[in-house]
Amino acid sequence: MRQRVAGLMPAVRADLEALTRIPSVSLDAFDQANVETSAEATAQLLRAEGLEVEIVREGGRPAVIGHRAGPEGAPTVMLYAHHDVQPPGDDADWDSPPFEPTERDGRLYGRGAADDKAGVMAHVAALRAHGDDLPVGVTVFVEGEEEIGSDSLPTILERHGEKLRADAIVLADSQNWDVGTPALTTTLRGMIRVVVTVTTLDHGVHSGMFGGAVPDAITALVRLLATMHDDAGDVAVAGLGAGEASDLDYPEERLRAESGLLDGVEVIGSGSLLSRLWTRPAITTIGLDTPTVERSSNTLVPSARAKISMRIAPDQDDLAAYELLREHLLAHAPWGARVEVELEEKGLGFAADAQGPVYDQARAAFADAWGREPVDVGVGGSIPFVAAFAERFPEAAILVTGVEDPDTRAHGANESLHLGEFERVCVAEALLLARIGALPR
Template sequence: MTSSPAGTPQKISAGFDGIDVDALRRTVHVSFDTTVGQLKDLVRLPGIAWPSFDPAPLDRSADAVAELVRAAGIEDVRILRCNKEDGTPGGPAVVARRAAAEGKPTILLYAHHDVQPTGDLALWETEPFSAVERDGRLYGRGAADDKAGIMAHIAAYAAVTEVLADELGLGVTFFFEGEEEAGSPTFRTFLETHRELLRADVIVVADSSNWKVGIPALTTSLRGLVDGTIEVQVLEHAVHSGMFGGAVLDAPTLLSRLIATLHDDDGNVAVKGLVSRDDVSVDLTEAEYRADASVLDGVRLAGSGTIASRLWTKPALSIIGFDAPAVDVASNTLLPRARAKFSMRLAPGQDPADAMEAVRNHVESNAPFGAKVVFTPGESGNSFLTDTGSTAAGMAMWALGEAWGVPAVEMGIGGSIPFIADLTEVYPDVQILVTGVEDPDSRAHSANESLHLEDFRNAVVAEALLLARLNREGLA
């Protein structure tokens, strides 16, 4: 069931025989201060999986997560890793498993314990790894993305084991990755190496967002991704801009002209052959989007159709890097070549290989002034669509609504989680749910990342309810 975010949410109460909702809620609430304290301890560990960072804090992060899982009552806890293609070790993943009783399904609970680098420290209002609580939010790198996802899984499991005791026959596997923010370079190898250990009937990926503070959401679609570089070559070498300027345009100017062809006058992606739809069930107002994205006054929004479709079900192309001399060291020369990196989000249903070829065809056929264009494809990732009619999705929508007290929203996310495609390929029959603890102001990957603590509490309750119902009813 969906609700219009513009309307006033109504309290709902839909219990099920045999599920003590009040007991689960009460158990989560009683232990919540402890849960937040454990989350703060995790936030203080600067585990970054990028090769340029010291791996020791990442190893300590894995050890700390493993201890929390053991404390929740699971004995079979392992720290595992696979090697990258170059032979260097991947990030440490924590895997723990409680076997299912006869006839009961198994649910795999995924999150990641590695985090993004801090970026410019001058932009932070608190120390990134100090876990500061202020005005109902917890600030710190990884507080929302995604150490709160880990704690939501662990705290929900602890509540269910306490309330259900011997009645709990559900199989539960924790899979806490240690290299997601570095692009999950060993994820597919890890799945194939540990295929049976990670096999499950339902997978919950707690690495997304809710609609807004106070309104939960199940993420039902994610955009795919392709990226690459576009280089324009004009001269064999740089020449004096006074002696030769006027009869030939420099490479940065021609690259800028080429980049300008990637969008039409309204800001829609102008690359032919891309999937694009405008069929979302809920929408953002322009004011909401401007506030969430911190758009400056006077800047006109780009694209056409609903704002939500522009974010979820249409392509979006950005230039995220540009090679040119810095202004402070620029000389009076005509530059012979310039290069830009593009990143394009793909609508659900778009084949990444087709999208990459579409961009190649576009830039090569729009070479300005006959300049040489060199297109180099980069990474790609598939989109994702949830089967909203699945048993697990129905249970999740009920659990979210029950925990928050308002109907949950089915929403898309403009971002990408490429490894979900690996999960669906390795486990084609699994039911995948994408949930999360973030909200539009969590600022994941940015300075001043934060977590709304009341929504976090509700997320724990929701997952406990999902586990309890799945334990009782199974997937029949």
């Protein structure tokens, strides 16, 4: 199988590069014709492998569903990926054009080259590796709006769920532990995103005439945001759940290198680093609406807003976590300032019971492809659709895998795919289909 996949890789890479050249950014501000083009290109790739394919739209971006039957009585495996991508950001931050895939030092650079068009092509490569002798039934589901919250996913699952039902689900949108060490993602944090507005005045007034007695909204907002952490940097919102992560070796030096933390800047929080990253709550201010430095004047600003992203423990209820955050913000309003909290997005986490024959075969396939045993990891980021699949298909074994590694920089400038790891991912998925097909029926 390794030799077979190696022979397929030049064509697989060419198809990946063609997909990557399509700027399929699903955010409203970008041309959605490109997302349509990406969906059709994905559909054509699946049709070429003998799948019956349809493009579905349930109020959102186009998703692609394809199916190919396996031998009589064989289990069905559903393969998930997404074809939409994040905005590229400022082209000046990239060392090569974001939508022109470019190889440097064994890595393929480009927006979506890893997240998640390589996931799409890993599925295609596994199908090509088996050719006419597919050992299982396969359903491929490639979403078109994962990067903007998967708003239409519940409707897709409601209206097309029976087409997606499977004995095992492979969700290719995560990462491996490092280059050379495969991983199964067994926990994901949930997420809450809110916008908090602080108001102290009904209009702006002269800072010289009224400053010292009248609070401005920006200072009040800053003080409010500061209450969400204690002096050590731990989240100070009472009542949030927390867990402990896998006991893997993750020294602070690796965290600093992978995150780009500047010399002299301290690591925040307490407990093991991986628990802080994977299973404990985290709160980040990700945006501010205030006058810019260039446009500011000597005025007490009457109102200011911040966007807050909160990651929650894998087993924490998302709405309960939102209420705890909201109560904290309202209770800590400085100087009687008016505080409003708007829920913008929520999502449940995921904790897998990663045992049973499908997980055994997945670990064996990874060991075969990499030549070393995989590790179980958590991911601090949130993939709410995983919880949606777990709820819709409670009997299916859900495998969260991926093509990324710590140097991928998904969502950032210079996103890249390690080509050697990508080939091993393709080998592992082809072997996984074979191993699941060989399980007792």
